[in-house]
Amino acid sequence: MPVEVLKxxxxxxxxxxxxxxxxxxxxxxxIHIQLNQAGKNVAVISGPAANSDPVANELAARMVALCRQGxxxxxxKLYRARTGDGLADAKNxxxxxxxxxxxxxxxxxxxxxxxxx
Numbered sequence: 548m549p550v551e552v553l554k555x556x557x558x559x560x561x562x563x564x565x566x567x568x569x570x571x572x573x574x575x576x577x578i579h580i581q582l583n584q585a586g587k588n589v590a591v592i593s594g595p596a597a598n599s600d601p602v603a604n605e606l607a608a609r610m611v612a613l614c615r616q617g618x619x620x621x622x623x624k625l626y627r628a629r630t631g632d633g634l635a636d637a638k639n640x641x642x643x644x645x646x647x648x649x650x651x652x653x654x655x656x657x658x659x660x661x662x663x664x
Contacts (some may be wrong), residue, residue, distance in 0.1 A: 553580070553589075558608035574608040576651040582625035614645055630654075 553562045560573040569578050581589055606629055613622040619641060626637040643653035 555608075558605060560608060560612075571608075573611045574605075575647065603650045603654070607653075609648075610641060611644050614641065619645075633653060 549654065555562060555574060555576055555578060555638075556561065556572040557570060557576040560571055562569065562571065562578065562647040567580055569580065570576065571578060576608065581590070607624070608621040610625055613619070622641045623634070623637045626632065626640050630637070630640075632640070639656075640650070640653045643656065644650065
């Protein structure tokens, strides 16, 4: 019997291990695993991430993938190109993603930091 590989419904990354509720390691989307009518597991976006920005999630997934490949500088360049932010903010964003924050959380931290600067 072939092993079932589930993918994140948000970014398409493979999900390792299966539990009822999990988080995508690439885009940090909250995922709920459900049985469909055919009796197969399906991954469904759940919680606040269900309403999040798919463009931000795609960007975060690409940046995390680059970091996992040892290409942190490329992730920083990608962030700068897509957001127009400076080098320091881009580095802080990539560092935040590496620590497990979602891109919206990272961007909110940057906005809060800018207000207090």
